[in-house]
Amino acid sequence: MTHRLRINGTVRSVDVDDDTPLLWVLRDVLGMTGTKFGCGRALCGACTVHIDGAPARSCITAISTVGDKAVTTIEAIGKTSHGRAVQRAWLEVEVPQCGYCQSGQIMSASALLAKNPRPSDADIDAAMSGNICRCGTYIRIREAIKRAAQANGKGA
Amino acid sequence: MIRDPAFRATRSAPATDLSRRRFLQAGAAVGGGLLLSFTLPFAESGAEAADAVAFAPNAFIRIGRDGKIVLVMPYVEMGQGTYTSIPMLIAEELEVDLKQVQIEHAPPNEKLYGNPLLGGIQATGNSNAVRASWQPLREAGATARTMLIAAAAKRWNVDPAACRAQKGVVLHESTGRTARYGELSADAARMAVPDKVALKRPEDFKLIGTPAKRLDTPAKVNGTAVYGIDARPPGVKIATLAQSPVFGGRVKSVDDKAAKAVKGVRQIVRLDDAVAVVADHMGAAKKGLAALKIEWDEGLHARLTTEDIARELEKATLDRGAVAQNIGDVDQAMAGAATKVEATYQVPFLAHATMEPMNCTVHVRKDGCEVWVGTQAIARAQAAAAKVTGLPLDRVVVHNHLIGGGFGRRLEVDGVTRAVEIATHVDGPLKVVWTREEDIQHDMYRPYWFDRISAGLDAKGMPVAWNNRFAGASIIARYLPPAFNNGLDPDTTEGAIDLAYALPNMHVEYARVEPPGIPTAFWRSVGPSHNVFVTESFMDELAAAAKQDPVAYRLALLDKTPRAKAVLQLAANKAEWGKPLPERVGRGVSLQFVFASYMAHVAEVEVASDGTVRVRRVVCAVDCGIAVNPDTIQAQIQSAVMFGVTAALHGEITLKDGRVQQSNFHDYPALRMNEAPAVEVHIVRSSEPPGGMGEAGTSAVVPAVTNAIFAATGKRLRKLPVDTTALKRA
Numbered sequence: 016m017t018h019r020l021r022i023n024g025t026v027r028s029v030d031v032d033d034d035t036p037l038l039w040v041l042r043d044v045l046g047m048t049g050t051k052f053g054c055g056r057a058l059c060g061a062c063t064v065h066i067d068g069a070p071a072r073s074c075i076t077a078i079s080t081v082g083d084k085a086v087t088t089i090e091a092i093g094k095t096s097h098g099r100a101v102q103r104a105w106l107e108v109e110v111p112q113c114g115y116c117q118s119g120q121i122m123s124a125s126a127l128l129a130k131n132p133r134p135s136d137a138d139i140d141a142a143m144s145g146n147i148c149r150c151g152t153y154i155r156i157r158e159a160i161k162r163a164a165q166a167n168g169k170g171a
Numbered sequence: 172m173i174r175d176p177a178f179r180a181t182r183s184a185p186a187t188d189l190s191r192r193r194f195l196q197a198g199a200a201v202g203g204g205l206l207l208s209f210t211l212p213f214a215e216s217g218a219e220a221a222d223a224v225a226f227a228p229n230a231f232i233r234i235g236r237d238g239k240i241v242l243v244m245p246y247v248e249m250g251q252g253t254y255t256s257i258p259m260l261i262a263e264e265l266e267v268d269l270k271q272v273q274i275e276h277a278p279p280n281e282k283l284y285g286n287p288l289l290g291g292i293q294a295t296g297n298s299n300a301v302r303a304s305w306q307p308l309r310e311a312g313a314t315a316r317t318m319l320i321a322a323a324a325k326r327w328n329v330d331p332a333a334c335r336a337q338k339g340v341v342l343h344e345s346t347g348r349t350a351r352y353g354e355l356s357a358d359a360a361r362m363a364v365p366d367k368v369a370l371k372r373p374e375d376f377k378l379i380g381t382p383a384k385r386l387d388t389p390a391k392v393n394g395t396a397v398y399g400i401d402a403r404p405p406g407v408k409i410a411t412l413a414q415s416p417v418f419g420g421r422v423k424s425v426d427d428k429a430a431k432a433v434k435g436v437r438q439i440v441r442l443d444d445a446v447a448v449v450a451d452h453m454g455a456a457k458k459g460l461a462a463l464k465i466e467w468d469e470g471l472h473a474r475l476t477t478e479d480i481a482r483e484l485e486k487a488t489l490d491r492g493a494v495a496q497n498i499g500d501v502d503q504a505m506a507g508a509a510t511k512v513e514a515t516y517q518v519p520f521l522a523h524a525t526m527e528p529m530n531c532t533v534h535v536r537k538d539g540c541e542v543w544v545g546t547q548a549i550a551r552a553q554a555a556a557a558k559v560t561g562l563p564l565d566r567v568v569v570h571n572h573l574i575g576g577g578f579g580r581r582l583e584v585d586g587v588t589r590a591v592e593i594a595t596h597v598d599g600p601l602k603v604v605w606t607r608e609e610d611i612q613h614d615m616y617r618p619y620w621f622d623r624i625s626a627g628l629d630a631k632g633m634p635v636a637w638n639n640r641f642a643g644a645s646i647i648a649r650y651l652p653p654a655f656n657n658g659l660d661p662d663t664t665e666g667a668i669d670l671a672y673a674l675p676n677m678h679v680e681y682a683r684v685e686p687p688g689i690p691t692a693f694w695r696s697v698g699p700s701h702n703v704f705v706t707e708s709f710m711d712e713l714a715a716a717a718k719q720d721p722v723a724y725r726l727a728l729l730d731k732t733p734r735a736k737a738v739l740q741l742a743a744n745k746a747e748w749g750k751p752l753p754e755r756v757g758r759g760v761s762l763q764f765v766f767a768s769y770m771a772h773v774a775e776v777e778v779a780s781d782g783t784v785r786v787r788r789v790v791c792a793v794d795c796g797i798a799v800n801p802d803t804i805q806a807q808i809q810s811a812v813m814f815g816v817t818a819a820l821h822g823e824i825t826l827k828d829g830r831v832q833q834s835n836f837h838d839y840p841a842l843r844m845n846e847a848p849a850v851e852v853h854i855v856r857s858s859e860p861p862g863g864m865g866e867a868g869t870s871a872v873v874p875a876v877t878n879a880i881f882a883a884t885g886k887r888l889r890k891l892p893v894d895t896t897a898l899k900r901a
């Protein structure tokens with residue numbers, strides 16, 4: 016069946032089964048490969064996108080549940096102030112190694128900062144522990160989130 | 172900013188046969204044989220690219236008339252920073268800024284890009300990219316610089332010695348004349364290649380030793396980095412698969428009626444030992460796979476368990492193995508020892524669980540085959556595709572990609588073989604993506620090892636005899652047979668022999684036992700992943716038996732290895748060794764010399780009443796020779812520590828009824844943000860040649876953690892992963 020989606024500010028139509036996960040619509044149908052597949056069971060966070068600003072695991076989000084809510088992916092997160100600050104901090108701190116999980120990390124981090132501009136270490140643990148990084152870049156992720164929070168605080 | 176064609180080239184349409192042929196001719200006219208071999212698979216627009224190339228003094232450097240400087244990377248980027256540290260070596264001698272260069276993946280060509288430290292295989296592994304490249308790639312840069320200077324000197328009719336190079340420009344000091352590399356490239360190509368070139372002295376390094384920004388980072392924060400799984404040749408279909416749940420089993424029957432009825436499913440491919448569902452997208456392929464009814468003939472290993480394998484290994488340690496190292500006379504020393512300490516150790520099978528699940532995209536045509544994949548061993552990937560298709564090697568083009576985690580998994584090309592097997596049944600390009608469950612249950616695993624170790628101590632408690640015999644798989648024997656000799660290979664024994672400690676009588680034996688029904692492979696920190704756990708745990712046991720401090724005990728054995736002694740002292744100082752800690756909190760130490768780097772770790776752990784272990788802090792001191800990119804070294808140690816702590820606390824693959832019991836991150840967990848320790852890295856300044864850094868931290872941290880658990884609880888753990896039930900407060 017045909018589904019109309021609002022992705023990164025553009026309306027897209029796709030013809031897939033209702034239970035098709037959003038992840039595969041993004042990656043395989045629309046060719047937006049920045050969102051990654053990691054586990055298929057919401058265990059690793061690699062596929063994190065925003066739905067109406069809240070982080071969601073696209074690998075278990077059936078397309079029929081998205082409706083006309085706004086979907087934001089890594090490709091467009093730099094257009095938001097938090098996303099931009101997070102990406103800049105990621106560059107300054109040199110967070111990524113293999114980089115594969117980082118789209119999801121950045122989506123989780125920018126959702127955190129949008130809700131909580133001054134997260135504590137415990138807040139960071141709570142928001143980020145659903146995102147696995149096998150390269151173990153956690154120390155730099157934490158540092159970059161704090162740096163992005165500071166930059167946002169200065170109105171950068 | 173750095174533009175990186177390697178990240179974009181893979182998105183281009185596949186080179187047609189016509190453009191490839193044209194390119195071969197054009198390339199031959201300008202650059203000679205070398206140029207051909209390294210530009211072929213990247214010919215986005217062959218003729219144009221060939222025109223622009225004026226100077227290619229070797230397989231690693233191309234300088235165009237337009238001034239474009241391309242460095243060809245023989246090693247693949249999988250997070251270890253090689254796409255920055257390797258260009259640093261070339262750029263240092265070539266006298267260019269990192270900002271001036273572009274990076275390309277090398278094509279398969281073992282003659283040009285074979286790794287001298289891996290038996291000439293074109294592979295990225297064993298933490299040796301910088302080690303293998305240190306001399307030749309600086310020479311490659313210096314050769315090009317020398318020829319560019321010679322071209323400028325000739326043009327100006329001056330002495331080359333009066334000219335120098337900086338930032339991509341040749342400068343004649345006295346007249347102030349300058350010429351950019353691009354302007355000189357055509358002339359430079361006609362200069363004689365110097366036999367010998369002078370390399371810069373370390374004190375003159377401008378790049379090496381500075382914390383360089385990584386060239387691959389920008390694409391990794393905005394979603395544009397292209398991994399193998401992101402390849403999308405036009406018209407590509409997606410397949411996912413089920414392989415025999417028992418290794419060696421076969422498909423008995425397939426009922427695919429329900430699968431074929433799934434919207435978007437195009438085709439079911441049945442192989443001898445696997446079934447694949449081809450679809451428009453992965454969602455449909457997975458749904459189709461779930462709807463398949465497959466009956467398996469489970470074969471020989473249908474009842475196999477991990478315990479069966481462990482028992483066989485244990486038995487093997489009662490017989491003699493191949494002698495890996497013998498110093499002095501252990502039997503005699505043991506007989507005269509005041510105390511004898513004995514133990515057995517075991518480490519489990521481990522999966523790699525790279526974040527990017529296994530995948531490979533293939534287009535098989537009658538006269539050729541194209542492969543899009545992220546691989547640590549591109550020439551093997553090419554050979555694997557050629558073998559399945561029956562095509563000659565030169566009809567197989569492999570586009571290498573960024574790797575979403577290697578850790579050894581992508582040294583293997585089973586995924587390429589499998590994808591080509593499936594794709595030969597499909598018209599058009601096909602991307603085969605494994606589910607996470609398939610990825611974990613059909614990995615090739617870090618071997619199970621069993622060790623029997625003993626030592627004799629003198630009256631003062633110092634070791635006079637050290638006797639270690641262990642059994643397990645040799646990956647080298649399968650992967651690189653010529654390197655397996657007399658029952659031994661250099662990987663399986665690394666970290667068990669050539670210890671930094673002065674041990675007057677030492678005897679180490681290895682018994683090769685290949686487990687049935689489970690494939691094994693290299694895993695981050697390879698042989699040392701097992702050996703360092705055993706030797707450093709046992710060294711701790713000896714200190715405890717001698718009632719001595721574990722750091723002081725080790726230091727007393729390090730007079731002949733000052734670099735080892737220095738890192739141990741540094742780590743202990745920085746970790747405030749000896750400072751009192753609360754109850755059930757402890758510090759543990761480890762020391763290793765592997766991958767040509769010296770490393771000492773101090774881990775601080777807290778053991779909860781229920782036995783749960785939290786690693787709070789890890790302090791690492793490292794002497795890895797010249798630190799090419801200190802920021803990457805710090806990052807690699809942070810990374811390797813998380814990888815090692817994951818293995819120590821959580822990592823275990825088990826078999827029951829021949830099947831791997833774990834399937835996803837819920838039962839094969841990885842360390843998460845809330846469990847991540849603080850990691851401090853202290854790098855010793857050194858002018859020694861560089862050692863390896865990608866893996867060393869993983870093997871080093873594991874015994875530091877278990878030794879810290881001993882300090883916190885008095886409980887010695889001789890089997891991994893950590894058994895929390897044994898650590899419950901009594």
